[in-house]
Amino acid sequence: MLELQQERFGNDSSAKEELSAPNEPHLACVLLLDTSGSMAGAPITSLNNAVNQFKEQVCKDPTSRKRIDIAIIEFNTDVKVVQEFTPISKMEFVDLTANGGTSMGKGINAAIDKVIERNQLYAKMGTPCYKPWIFMITDGAPTDDISSARARIAERESIGEVGKLKFWAVGVPGYDEDTLKSLSKRVIALKGADFTNIFDWLSKSMAIISVSQVTDNPQLGKLPEDARIIPPDLC
Amino acid sequence: MTEEANIFAYGFSLQGKSHKAENVCCQDSNKITKVENLYIVAVADGVGSAANSQRGSSIAVNVATDYFSKNYSKKSDIRFLIKQSFAEALNRIFEDAKNNNFSIESYDTTLMMAVYDGQKMAFGHSGDGAIIGLTNSGDFIEITSVQKGLEKETVIPLRAGSNVWQIDTCDKNLAAILLLTDGMLDIICQPRLKLYKTGNSVYVPLASYFLDLKGICKNQTAADVVKNIEEFVTAEKDYNKNTFYACLSAIYKQHLSEEDANQLIEEIKRSNVPVDSMQNVTDDKTVVGLINTDIAIENKSLGFYKDPDWLAIYNAWYKELYPHLCRNKDAVSHESSVEVSENEEIKQMARRDEEIKSEKADNYNSEGYLFFEK
Known part of the structure; x- marks a missing residue:
């Protein structure tokens, strides 16, 4: 019996590292992506490329690779879970298409439900967790009611001393600034529809979070040149 | 008192x-x-x-x-x-x-x-x-x-x-x-x-x-x-x-034969x-x-002191967290069960070992479970 177990363990240090994953703190991050008709063409192509590169970037950091779980939700006329929470290294290639309306309210509510459920599961399994992130990208105004989504973001972000959610709203030209500002303290405006740099910033932010303590609120890196925070100094 | x-x-x-x-x-x-x-x-x-x-x-x-x-x-x-x-x-x-x-x-x-x-x-x-x-x-x-x-x-x-x-x-x-x-x-x-x-x-x-x-x-x-x-x-x-394992060995030898204690310590050391x-x-x-x-x-039985099966634990955890990546839901069901008798455990390990040998050298099989090979 002992010999069998020894053989299976071997001396593979990276594999041993994987075995410690249940005890590693995890960060649940939902990419909440607007795939309405207005994103068709170059924007959706850039978004697909950036999301796929994001996986590669994050996986370069060994700590992030062990600790980050990504889910992808898209919203257009409907809301669809493109990918359930998955270790970043197992994230599947995305090929989103754009059409329909902008059900932003429903999308946000689905993402909030997802991160709450996820952190409850981490707690049940004894896996420590960071405050979850929702990273929304949109280029338009909602075509549904966002009042309940707005209230839920405010509620989750104000629980306890440090909140239970970090919601980011990234606006691509064409976005409704007033809507995004009403949803979040963290609105990022992009100059164009090239998502490469903002996803690069997101991957670096994940790396910073993943080496912090779960109760910390670490300072994130500087936004890329083609992005600005609205209003400033709040990220 | x-x-x-x-x-x-x-x-x-x-x-x-x-x-x-x-x-x-x-x-x-x-x-x-x-x-x-x-x-x-x-x-x-x-x-x-x-x-x-x-x-x-x-x-x-x-x-x-x-x-x-x-x-x-x-x-x-x-x-x-x-x-x-x-x-x-x-x-x-x-x-x-x-x-x-x-x-x-x-x-x-x-x-x-x-x-x-x-x-x-x-x-x-x-x-x-x-x-x-x-x-x-x-x-x-x-x-x-x-x-x-x-x-x-x-x-x-x-x-x-x-x-x-x-x-x-x-x-x-x-x-x-x-x-x-x-x-x-x-x-x-x-x-x-x-x-x-x-x-x-x-x-x-x-x-x-x-x-x-x-x-x-x-x-x-x-x-x-x-x-x-x-x-x-x-x-x-x-x-x-080795300092830690020397101490643990002295502790285990209070409860187990020298041979059993040495075997368990080697396993834990690994x-x-x-x-x-x-x-x-x-x-x-x-x-x-x-x-x-x-x-x-x-003294307790030998199984009490041994290192747990970390691989089985990892797989049970993985299955809970990422069920969509584990198509064959029964793949690790026997591993996440309650403590089993030592004979049954030996059989299970042998079965798992056979499963592992049939997989590629990659640490993951098609179900997303983690495996190790020497």
């Missing part, structure tokens, strides 16, 4: 790696004291986000143990006195905060206190640390429950008040007790072990090292034993793991989970142990 027992006592509060990197002092405190035949120990963990938490934890352990010692008599209601000691500690923290114009929140700390006579224990508990015990029959038991806030992300501090404090006695005869702050608790009591075995989440090799020290005490001076434990808890990068886990803790570390060296602890 019994006549005075021979108690081996040790305690450390050591600065964690994250605090070292940020040049922040250790926010944990501990104190061990004695009144008549009773050992009084207190452990407090200053809450990381609170600016004066080190001061809070220091006041908590000093006031609680002093108050108990000064007010104890043979007629005392021990539980009531522990509750009063907690209340006094909180009052003094309030006073200190007020006198220095700080908020009470900035002093946030947990507090645990145990009163032990070598067999029986009464305790007070507030926060996310824990007290575990070694019974005379050789079982490790989790005596307290972690107190955490909403969604288990925040700790409930001492200032939550007496309605939250757990003040109680343990009804079992205890040969040793161990008080731990959360940084240490997470490796000695690992929730993932509940995926594999019933009962509790105590990781036996580590718990044995801290609680079942009699085997080491026979061969080393008390000062050397304490020095060894401190070096292990500090767990610097260049820590010599996974090296005890040393790796200790080295990976970034939080401050506090551990306080009281061991009654007069007690002859009963």
Whole structure:
């Protein structure tokens, strides 16, 4: 019996590292992506490329690779879970298409439900967790009611001393600034529809979070040149 | 309570790696004291986000143990006195905060206190640390429950008040007790072990090292034993793991044949989970142990002392967290079951070994489960 177990363990240090994953703190991050008709063409192509590169970037950091779980939700006329929470290294290639309306309210509510459920599961399994992130990208105004989504973001972000959610709203030209500002303290405006740099910033932010303590609120890196925070100094 | 027992006592509060990197002092405190035949120990963990938490934890352990010692008599209601000691500690923290114009929140700390006579224990508990015990029959038991806030992300501090404090006695005869702050608790009591075995989440090799020290005490001076434990808890990068395994071997040889003990130690050494886990803790570390060296602890079966099947545990955890990546839901069902008989376990391991051999050299199979090959 002992010999069998020894053989299976071997001396593979990276594999041993994987075995410690249940005890590693995890960060649940939902990419909440607007795939309405207005994103068709170059924007959706850039978004697909950036999301796929994001996986590669994050996986370069060994700590992030062990600790980050990504889910992808898209919203257009409907809301669809493109990918359930998955270790970043197992994230599947995305090929989103754009059409329909902008059900932003429903999308946000689905993402909030997802991160709450996820952190409850981490707690049940004894896996420590960071405050979850929702990273929304949109280029338009909602075509549904966002009042309940707005209230839920405010509620989750104000629980306890440090909140239970970090919601980011990234606006691509064409976005409704007033809507995004009403949803979040963290609105990022992009100059164009090239998502490469903002996803690069997101991957670096994940790396910073993943080496912090779960109760910390670490300072994130500087936004890329083609992005600005609205209003400033709040990220 | 019994006549005075021979108690081996040790305690450390050591600065964690994250605090070292940020040049922040250790926010944990501990104190061990004695009144008549009773050992009084207190452990407090200053809450990381609170600016004066080190001061809070220091006041908590000093006031609680002093108050108990000064007010104890043979007629005392021990539980009531522990509750009063907690209340006094909180009052003094309030006073200190007020006198220095700080908020009470900035002093946030947990507090645990145990009163032990070598067999029986009464305790007070507030926060996310824990007290575990070694019974005379050789079982490790989790005596307290972690107190955490909403969604288990925040700790409930001492200032939550007496309605939250757990003040109680343990009804079992205890040969040793161990008080731990959360940084240490997470490796000695690992929730993932509940995926594999019933009962509790105590990781036996580590718990044995801290609680079942009699085997080491026979061969080393008390000062050397304490020095060894401190070096292990500090767990610097260049820590010599053979020191730990030599101690664990001496402990296991109290309960097992030399051959069995050696085999188990080799197995544990190969996974090296005890040393790796200790080295990976970034939080401050506090551990306080009281061991009654007069007690002859009963031996358990071989399976009790062995390293758990980390691979099976990982797979059970993975299946819970990522069910969509595990198409064959029965692939690990036998591994996440309750403790099985040793014969059955051998058969299961052989079956799993066959499964592993049929997979590619890659660590993952098509289901996303993790495998290892030599």
